[in-house]
Amino acid sequence: MLATSISVVQAILPVLASWAVAIAISTVLISGADLSALSMCVVLILLSAAIARIGPIVSESLQDAVERQVRLELSIQMEARTSLSTFFSAKALDNLRLLDRDAYRLSGIHQLILGISALASVTVAVIALATVDARLAWLVPLAVLPCLAAAIADFRAGQIWLGNEAFRRDADSATDILNDPRHALEVRAFGLLLPLLKVVSRSQDRQAILMLRSRHRHGAAELVGVVALSFAMLAVTLPLATSAMSASNRTSAASLVLLVIPQVFLATRSLAASLMGVIDGANTFLRMLWIRDTNTERSEGSPELGPPSSLVEELVLSGVTYTYPGSSSPALLDVSLRLPxxxxxxxxxxxxSGKSTLVNILAGLIAPSTGTVEVDGTRLEEFDRRSWQRHVTxxxxxxxxxxxxxxxxxxxxxxxxxxxxxxxxxxxxxxxxxxxxxxxxxxxxxxxxxxxxxxxxxxxxxxxxxxxxxxxxxxxxxxxxxxxxxxxxxxxxxxxxxxxxxxxxxxxxxxxxxxxxxxxxxxxxxxxxxxxxxxxxxxxxxxxxxxxxxxxxxxxxxxxxxxxxxxxxxxxx
Structure with missing residues (x-):
């Protein structure tokens, strides 16, 4: 609530200050210095400066708190995983990396607050312009167009960035090899720097080309919007300058257009960006739900049924077969064993030959594709998998x-x-x-x-x-x-x-x-x-x-x- 209030006040004060400055200018030009008008300008400007200093601190603190909580939740989710299946899926790996990197996008409250404050700023600007002349208020929708084009461009660029996670994963792996002292000798002895750098460059080139195309396409729309807004400002302000209204009103109108419209431009851009931020946050949240849903496996077993504290008879594998995702041949085939x-x-x-695969099955890290593992007569899949792993070293x-x-x-x-x-x-x-x-x-x-x-x-x-x-x-x-x-x-x-x-x-x-x-x-x-x-x-x-x-x-x-x-x-x- 505090963050929302500060953000709204932070958005409104600059517009009110500009309004006060416009009134003060017209007052000074017509009737000389007016201490009350000047005092109001000074107070509003000082308040704007103070809130501008406090607002980002509160907003960033909120965002940091949300991001920290999201990362904690993600760590808990990953630690709770009892199967290696996630690490065999490129989609899962990409989603995990994106979640870790884009945790800040889940601070939807932060984005909503920014959107509310931007909307408040635009609303006050419309009222301020309309008090002088109703035609001035029509400049606000025109200011939205280039801002919307810019926001769409940013959103599209973000989508391109998300779509290249697999390439970034390759690039990060290559960079990790270059930075790991364990690989230093081999990299130098066998001249592996160039092929590793090619992997990094491929990721950067692919993303840069797609980004450039997107920016060109949406940049043209933004430029058209800015030109249209500029001509609209001239079309509205020139008739006002030659209208029959008093000199003070003409001066006030001109001042408002010059002072408020740029702020409207910034506010509408912030509003559009906030909307895109909320959409990004929703997409990231859906990604997190996907991770959470895939964390619940059908072979988790009963939470109430834990393994025995000691073995009495034997551990039995019957017809165990396992095939890794994406592989055409099984790593284990019809394995039957009795371990006393x-x-x-x-x-x-x-x-x-399948030794490590068999170890992973015994550890409960992967479940057999077919076949069963029994512990003193109870099938391993009936146990709570996490409890079983606590009994394994x-x-x-x-x-x-x-x-x-x-x-x-x-x-x-x-x-x-x-x-x-x-x-x-x-x-x-x-x-x-x-x-x-x-x-x-x-x-x-x-x-x-x-x-x-x-x-x-x-x-x-x-x-x-x-x-x-x-x-x-x-x-x-x-x-x-x-x-x-x-x-x-x-x-x-x-x-x-x-x-x-x-x-x-x-x-x-x-x-x-x-x-x-x-x-x-x-x-x-x-x-x-x-x-x-x-x-x-x-x-x-x-x-x-x-x-x-x-x-x-x-x-x-x-x-x-x-x-x-x-x-x-x-x-x-």
């Missing part, structure tokens, strides 16, 4: 690098047990590294913030593993090549530590631990090895059994053992 409670399972297979090859204090990165900002944190650091071989940091566990990681300390690729992977180890209440642990950046000796140590923890949680809570690794030496530690080949299960059993009876597994193992064949200390089986 408390077991450690190793998934092996060549690249593209994971470490990935490309784990997220949270550039926050290392303690928060591992504990999620909720340090429940200092002893558990120390145990996670020890198991992931991070204790010495953390103690060597300038601020210990309070050291901010990364390179974006002042005082932050960046880690090596292997150290980042250890942080991700510590996070997976620290989590309590997990009945499924998923490790998808989380040690790919580590040397073999460190990898063996960490897997040994994790295996010990996995066996302990398996005995107490029936937790299942699933390893994904290209290094088949890891398979020796597993109770069960699952071999995947082009999306299908090629074999299931213990390491020694598969070596003896599964040629495909033997071939995979022999390929890795070949470089060590001359090492007398190496063991083949």
């Amino acid at each position: 409670a408390g077991a450690t399972v190793c998934l092996v297979g060549e690249n593209g 994971a470490g990935f090859q490309q784990g997220a690098r949270f550039e926050i204090p290392i303690e928060d990165s591992i504990s999620g900002g909720k340090l429940a047990s200092a002893h558990r944190l120390e145990s996670a650091l020890k198991a992931s071989l991070l204790t010495d590294i953390v103690h060597s940091l300038p601020n210990g566990k309070d050291t901010v990681l990364g390179h974006r913030f002042r005082g932050a300390i960046n880690l090596s690729g292997g150290q980042w992977q250890r942080v991700a593993l510590a996070r997976a180890i620290y989590k309590e209440g997990a009945i499924v642990s998923l490790l998808d090549e989380p040690t790919s950046a580590l040397d073999p000796e460190t990898e063996v140590q960490i897997y040994t530590n994790f295996g010990r923890i996995a066996r302990a949680t398996g005995e107490t809570a029936g937790a299942i631990t699933v390893f994904v690794s290209h290094r088949l030496s890891t398979a020796r530690q597993a109770d069960l090895v699952v071999v995947l080949d082009r999306g299908r299960v090629a074999g299931v059993g213990k390491h020694e059994e598969l070596l003896a009876c599964l040629p495909h597994y033997r071939l995979l193992f022999d390929r890795q053992a070949a470089p060590y064949a001359d090492d007398p200390g190496s063991q083949h089986g």
Whole structure:
């Protein structure tokens, strides 16, 4: 209410001040200085200046508050997403980026206030002009025409801008690569600057050409409107100058036209822009509703039904098939498995065999296209998906690098047990590294913030593993090549530590631990090895059994053992 009142007063005062100036001019010219008229001019001008200073502050504060709330809502919506389906859709990605960038457009109240204030300004201007001569009021509709053309041009340009989000996404990705120190050597060593810059230029060129065409088309209409308004001003004011009205009235009329019409022009343009802003806000709101609607998936399950706190029997996959959107062949095809409670399972297979897809299904990040996953006899889709994911812990090859204090990165900002944190650091071989940091566990990681300390690729992977180890209440642990950046000796140590923890949680809570690794030496530690080949299960059993009876597994193992064949200390089986 305060913002609306200030905006309306801010719009009306300049017109009233101009009206007062016109009256003062005519009074001074006819009867000499008039202190009351001059005083009124001064007061209105000072008030206009004061409100002009206060108004934007209030208006911007309102807009900032709305934008902050929208961004918070968007963050909550994204965090609430339990499926990866959004990230497989170009339309969804574009909408998410536009929402994040155009959150200010949802401040519809702000746009409405601007529109109300502009309408009030135009109304007062019409009244002011009509008090001198009714014909002057007809200048106002003419002032609307060029403003409307300009507003339509701005709106059209905005639509063009929105339609190019896919190109901007490509350009931003290329720019991110150029600005990421992890890619610095490859960009320079392989001369990738030019092709990456071509991606950026393509986006800019496409948008610039369409924008230029639109501006030319609508700019001509705006120019015609301005010329028509100029001739109309002459057509109305010249007869007034030679009319039979008194000199003071002629002077007042001329002053009003010169002082008020420019403000009418600005006000009508603001009114038209506000209307377009409201339309933009409505479109952005519909985009947000679309995101919110797609956040509710049919496979979300019952909010009342949560997974068990421990596994008693087994986790069963029956005929699971999954095909990624846009793909013509399935990543997994008719996969059926029985994973006993408390077991450690190793998934092996060549690249593209479906290991990571299977991990994502077990994590509840994607739902099978066909087939079912059952947990102690209950179908996974019947559980509340978010509750299931709270019972899952994971470490990935490309784990997220949270550039926050290392303690928060591992504990999620909720340090429940200092002893558990120390145990996670020890198991992931991070204790010495953390103690060597300038601020210990309070050291901010990364390179974006002042005082932050960046880690090596292997150290980042250890942080991700510590996070997976620290989590309590997990009945499924998923490790998808989380040690790919580590040397073999460190990898063996960490897997040994994790295996010990996995066996302990398996005995107490029936937790299942699933390893994904290209290094088949890891398979020796597993109770069960699952071999995947082009999306299908090629074999299931213990390491020694598969070596003896599964040629495909033997071939995979022999390929890795070949470089060590001359090492007398190496063991083949």
